[in-house]
Amino acid sequence: MFDRVSDLDDGGAVDSGQGARGRPGVRGKRVLVTGGTRGLGEQIVRLLAAEGARVATCARTGGDLEALRGSLAGPAGEHLFTRALDVTEPERLEEFVAASAERFGGLDGVVASAGGSRGRSLELADADDWLATWELNVGHTARLVRAALPYLRTAGGGSVVVISSISGWKPGPNAQYGSAKSAQIHLAASLARELGPDGIRVNAVSPGSMLIPGRRWDRMRTEDPEMFAAFAQAELPGGEPVAPHEVARVVAFLLSDWSSGISGANLPVDRAQNAPSPDGY
Numbered sequence: 101m102f103d104r105v106s107d108l109d110d111g112g113a114v115d116s117g118q119g120a121r122g123r124p125g126v127r128g129k130r131v132l133v134t135g136g137t138r139g140l141g142e143q144i145v146r147l148l149a150a151e152g153a154r155v156a157t158c159a160r161t162g163g164d165l166e167a168l169r170g171s172l173a174g175p176a177g178e179h180l181f182t183r184a185l186d187v188t189e190p191e192r193l194e195e196f197v198a199a200s201a202e203r204f205g206g207l208d209g210v211v212a213s214a215g216g217s218r219g220r221s222l223e224l225a226d227a228d229d230w231l232a233t234w235e236l237n238v239g240h241t242a243r244l245v246r247a248a249l250p251y252l253r254t255a256g257g258g259s260v261v262v263i264s265s266i267s268g269w270k271p272g273p274n275a276q277y278g279s280a281k282s283a284q285i286h287l288a289a290s291l292a293r294e295l296g297p298d299g300i301r302v303n304a305v306s307p308g309s310m311l312i313p314g315r316r317w318d319r320m321r322t323e324d325p326e327m328f329a330a331f332a333q334a335e336l337p338g339g340e341p342v343a344p345h346e347v348a349r350v351v352a353f354l355l356s357d358w359s360s361g362i363s364g365a366n367l368p369v370d371r372a373q374n375a376p377s378p379d380g381y
C-alpha cells in the first residue's frame with residue numbers, strides 16, 4: 101500500500117486520489133479536546149500533539165493544564181492552547197471554542213471527552229444529580245458542536261468525536277450515567293445526518309472500562325485483587341480492561357481523513373467486554 105515507510109512518517113505523500121484530504125494522520129489538524137488533563141482526554145491530547153496536530157484543551161483545574169503543557173516537549177507544548185473552565189458553563193465553553201479557532205486560524209475537529217457521573221443508584225440520586233450528569237455529558241457535547249460549527253464549515257468540513265461509553269448501551273449501575281452516555285450515541289448518529297451536507301462527520305467512541313492509573317479499576321486491581329480477577333473472568337474476554345491510549349488511537353483515526361467513510365457510527369473500544377461493571381446486570 102505504501103511505497104516507503106517515510107510516506108507514513110511525514111503524514112503525507114500517500115496518493116489516495118484525494119489530494120491533501122487523503123492524508124493518513126492528524127498532522128496539521130486543528131483540534132479541540134475537552135477534559136484533556138487526565139485519563140482518556142489526556143491520552144488523546146498527548147497523541148494528537150505528538151502526531152503534529154495543533155491542540156486546544158480545557159479542564160477546571162488550571163494547575164493541571166499548566167502541568168500538561170510543561171510535560172509536552174518542543175513544538176507540541178508550544179502549540180498547545182489551554183483554558184481553565186467548566187464545560188457546563190455555556191458561555192465559557194463558547195468563548196473557548198472561538199478563542200481556539202482564532203489561535204489556530206480555524207478548526208478541523210472537536211472531541212467531547214469531558215464526562216462522568218454524579219450521584220449513585222436511583223434512590224441515592226436526586227434530580228440535581230440527573231441534571232448535572234446530563235449537562236456534563238450531553239449538554240456540553242451539543243453546545244461544543246454548535247459552537248464549533250461555523251469554523252468546521254469554513255474549513256470545508258471536519259470530524260466530531262463524542263466519547264460515550266460501553267454503559268451507553270449495556271445496562272449497569274447509575275442509570276443517570278448510562279442514560280446520558282446512550283443519549284450521546286444518539287446525538288452522534290443524528291448530528292451525522294444533520295451536518296453531513298456540510299462535510300462534517302460525527303461519530304461516537306465507546307470505551308470499555310479503562311485501566312487508568314489511580315482510578316476505579318486500577319484501584320480495585322491493587323486493593324481487591326480477588327474482585328478484580330472475578331470481574332476480568334466474568335466480563336473481560338481479553339483478561340484486561342482496555343487502556344486509554346488504545347482508545348486515543350481510535351479517536352485519532354476518526355479525526356484523520358482516512359476515516360472519511362465513517363459517520364454516524366458508534367465504535368466500541370472494549371475488547372468485547374460484557375457488563376460495564378463487576379456489579380453485574
Ligand SMILES: NC(=O)c1ccc[n+]([C@@H]2O[C@H](COP(=O)([O-])OP(=O)(O)OC[C@H]3O[C@@H](n4cnc5c(N)ncnc54)[C@H](OP(=O)(O)O)[C@@H]3O)[C@@H](O)[C@H]2O)c1
Nearest residue numbers: 135136137138139140159160161186187215216265309310
Ligand atoms: N474511566 C472509564 O473507565 C471510562 C469508561 C468509558 C467511558 N468513559 C468516558 O470517557 C471520558 C473520559 O473519562 P475519564 O475517566 O478518562 O475521565 P477523568 O479521568 O475523570 O478525566 C476527566 C477530564 O475532564 C475534565 N473535566 C471533568 N469535568 C469537567 C468539567 N465540568 N469541565 C471541564 N473539564 C472537566 C477533568 O479535569 P478537571 O477535573 O480539572 O475539570 C479531566 O481533565 C468521559 O466522557 C467518560 O464518561 C470513561
